[in-house]
Amino acid sequence: MKDIDPHAITLPLDAIRRSWERCAASGLRTDEPLPDTRNQRTSLSDRLEANARLVTYAQPIMEHLHQQIARSSSTILLADDSGVILRSVGDQDFLERAARISLKPGHSWSEAVMGTNAIGTALAEQRPVAVIGAEHYLDRNKFLTCIATPIHAPTGGVLGILDVSSSVCMTQVHAQALLQTTAEIIENRLIETVVDAAVVIRFHHQPEALGSPLEGLAVFDEAGGLLACNRRAERLLGIADTQLTRPPFWNIFETRWNTVLDHALQSSVRPTKLRCHRGREFVAHVLVSNLQRVRPASTKEVRPTPRPRAPHTLDDLDLGDKTVNHAVRRARRILGLDIPLLVQGETGTGKEVFAQAFHHSGPRREGPFVAINCAAIPATLIEAELFGYSAGAYTGARGDGARGKLREANGGTLFLDEIGDMPLKLQAVLLRVLETRRVTPLGGGPEEEIDLSLVCASHRSLKTLCENGGFRPDLYFRLSAMSLSLPALRERSDIESMARRILQEESPNRPVRLSASTLDLIRRHPWPGNIRQLKNALRLATAMLGPDEDTLTPEHLPQELLEDPDAPAPLPPSQSLRAAEIRLVEDTVSRHNGNISAAARELGITRTTLYRKLRQMSSL
Numbered sequence: 001m002k003d004i005d006p007h008a009i010t011l012p013l014d015a016i017r018r019s020w021e022r023c024a025a026s027g028l029r030t031d032e033p034l035p036d037t038r039n040q041r042t043s044l045s046d047r048l049e050a051n052a053r054l055v056t057y058a059q060p061i062m063e064h065l066h067q068q069i070a071r072s073s074s075t076i077l078l079a080d081d082s083g084v085i086l087r088s089v090g091d092q093d094f095l096e097r098a099a100r101i102s103l104k105p106g107h108s109w110s111e112a113v114m115g116t117n118a119i120g121t122a123l124a125e126q127r128p129v130a131v132i133g134a135e136h137y138l139d140r141n142k143f144l145t146c147i148a149t150p151i152h153a154p155t156g157g158v159l160g161i162l163d164v165s166s167s168v169c170m171t172q173v174h175a176q177a178l179l180q181t182t183a184e185i186i187e188n189r190l191i192e193t194v195v196d197a198a199v200v201i202r203f204h205h206q207p208e209a210l211g212s213p214l215e216g217l218a219v220f221d222e223a224g225g226l227l228a229c230n231r232r233a234e235r236l237l238g239i240a241d242t243q244l245t246r247p248p249f250w251n252i253f254e255t256r257w258n259t260v261l262d263h264a265l266q267s268s269v270r271p272t273k274l275r276c277h278r279g280r281e282f283v284a285h286v287l288v289s290n291l292q293r294v295r296p297a298s299t300k301e302v303r304p305t306p307r308p309r310a311p312h313t314l315d316d317l318d319l320g321d322k323t324v325n326h327a328v329r330r331a332r333r334i335l336g337l338d339i340p341l342l343v344q345g346e347t348g349t350g351k352e353v354f355a356q357a358f359h360h361s362g363p364r365r366e367g368p369f370v371a372i373n374c375a376a377i378p379a380t381l382i383e384a385e386l387f388g389y390s391a392g393a394y395t396g397a398r399g400d401g402a403r404g405k406l407r408e409a410n411g412g413t414l415f416l417d418e419i420g421d422m423p424l425k426l427q428a429v430l431l432r433v434l435e436t437r438r439v440t441p442l443g444g445g446p447e448e449e450i451d452l453s454l455v456c457a458s459h460r461s462l463k464t465l466c467e468n469g470g471f472r473p474d475l476y477f478r479l480s481a482m483s484l485s486l487p488a489l490r491e492r493s494d495i496e497s498m499a500r501r502i503l504q505e506e507s508p509n510r511p512v513r514l515s516a517s518t519l520d521l522i523r524r525h526p527w528p529g530n531i532r533q534l535k536n537a538l539r540l541a542t543a544m545l546g547p548d549e550d551t552l553t554p555e556h557l558p559q560e561l562l563e564d565p566d567a568p569a570p571l572p573p574s575q576s577l578r579a580a581e582i583r584l585v586e587d588t589v590s591r592h593n594g595n596i597s598a599a600a601r602e603l604g605i606t607r608t609t610l611y612r613k614l615r616q617m618s619s620l
């Protein structure tokens with residue numbers, strides 16, 4: 001952003017005038033003293049908890065925005081729906097100056113407290129605003145230039161405010177566009193992760209807009225009911241007020257729901273075409289985010305839901321690597337016994353695939369396989385997800401209650417992914433369930449006996465977490481009776497067989513070969529995203545093959561594999577690898593302009609993992 005003369009900027013002056021009138025009417029003086037700040041820390045922690053999802057998704061994106069603005073006298077602020085600042089990201093010198101006027105977490109910047117200001121006025125007006133210098137109502141704030149924009153909740157209404165404040169002038173048009181895009185990225189993240197989301201559809205009439213902030217985003221439940229969509233989707237589809245009308249998929253699109261599902265289950269990376277009833281045609285990426293939930297919408301079209309094309313039994317996983325072979329043999333010994341299985345390993349090493357294979361190899365294979373990712377669900381919701389709740393058990397609960405994953409998995413296998421992220425309080429409850437094998441839904445209701453096989457996974461060492469107080473030792477001992485560690489892909493001796501297996505699974509009707517130099521590159525790459533990243537790279541490479549080609553050569557591979565062909569192989573998990581990973585993550589996120597979904601897709605890791613990596617990197 002370049003400094004320019006603020007007088008040259010067109011401002012929503014009517015909004016400023018209305019705001020001053022509101023302040024004057026409420027009796028606020030322009031020389032009002034700073035409000036009393038006692039007790040604000042405790043109320044901040046309550047507010048952070050109440051807005052956990054918003055804060056979790058906004059924080060890394062705010063950091064990225066700050067890097068883009070890259071100036072020494074600004075701060076990015078996130079406020080809740082009453083104007084209380086939840087988070088700030090900025091430069092130390094400006095943060096200190098801002099703190100002197102209470103422009104910091106825990107303090108309210110509603111109009112009633114701070115007079116006309118970007119956060120409070122954006123809330124009052126429910127739209128983006130800029131408040132520059134003397135337009136601030138309070139004298140002490142007149143050195144500030146602030147722009148703010150509302151962040152909308154997936155279900156409608158304003159969830160919070162994103163603000164850029166600076167002590168110097170900003171190019172309004174540029175900064176506002178950047179801020180607006182950032183708010184939309186946060187809104188999209190919140191939409192993608194709404195409770196009950198089973199199918200996520202991104203669409204645009206131009207394929208190149210997919211993965212960019214311009215795309216329409218719509219999220220459906222397993223039966224095709226619309227749960228939420230972004231404002232761009234409403235505009236592209238030409239429908240308004242989707243939050244009120246919630247039209248089902250078939251009222252919006254001509255394309256059949258089951259056709260879309262089938263396509264997604266067969267190839268979630270290949271875009272498909274969608275035609276809406278108004279005649280417009282779109283290119284779409286359809287992602288089935290919760291396989292367990294997806295069922296065909298109409299009984300006429302019923303077909304067995306295709307299973308993910310991962311290996312099905314433990315034997316299928318053994319491709320010749322010694323560590324994997326050892327893990328498979330140990331897991332086989334506890335099939336059908338009342339002993340939980342703990343699978344540890346870096347992201348993308350196949351922990352969930354291992355859990356599925358364990359399930360399909362054991363006596364409960366005809367029962368359900370139910371997965372829950374403890375890192376992807378806000379701490380406050382995990383308990384309800386696991387235990388279910390009776391009707392009206394808590395605010396926001398669905399009217400008819402929910403069975404909860406523990407009871408859904410009865411007779412089958414429950415897979416608790418990222419168990420290290422489970423809140424301590426809930427760990428105690430889980431331990432009790434494991435001991436009594438009984439579940440009571442939140443809000444009361446009859447206690448139910450459960451019979452299931454439990455598999456837990458974590459990319460973090462639970463032992464270290466125990467030592468640091470983040471995990472209960474008694475639960476750890478209970479879960480780790482059978483603990484396995486899956487090797488990183490770079491450490492596996494069967495990487496070649498793995499690549500061939502993936503190619504065969506990805507392209508069953510068209511044999512694809514690997515040239516010697518391609519294999520060499522694959523063996524030498526560090527694969528921070530492990531099997532997931534290899535799979536994505538091979539998918540992309542296969543898509544690059546010409547119609548007459550059947551052999552993957554280096555030129556088909558993604559750029560990142562070609563970048564360091566002389567690196568010694570295999571790389572040790574050392575500082576250099578860490579540095580390479582950080583560089584790769586930063587470059588990819590920045591190449592995608594902060595679009596976390598697109599960056600995660602390219603890196604071959606989940607969004608949750610990418611956020612985790614960004615958080616870790618920001619604390620280095």
Ligand SMILES: Nc1ncnc2c1ncn2[C@@H]1O[C@H](COP(=O)(O)OP(=O)(O)OP(=O)(O)O)[C@@H](O)[C@H]1O
Nearest residue numbers: 310317346347348349350351352353531532606609
């Ligand atoms: N043995 C295998 N053969 C073929 N594909 C595999 C195998 N193991 C894993 N994959 C593929 O690699 C990807 C990542 O696997 P999975 O989700 O099981 O990893 P994870 O360790 O649970 O990852 P995260 O820690 O990020 O949750 C998936 O697309 C999966 O299908």
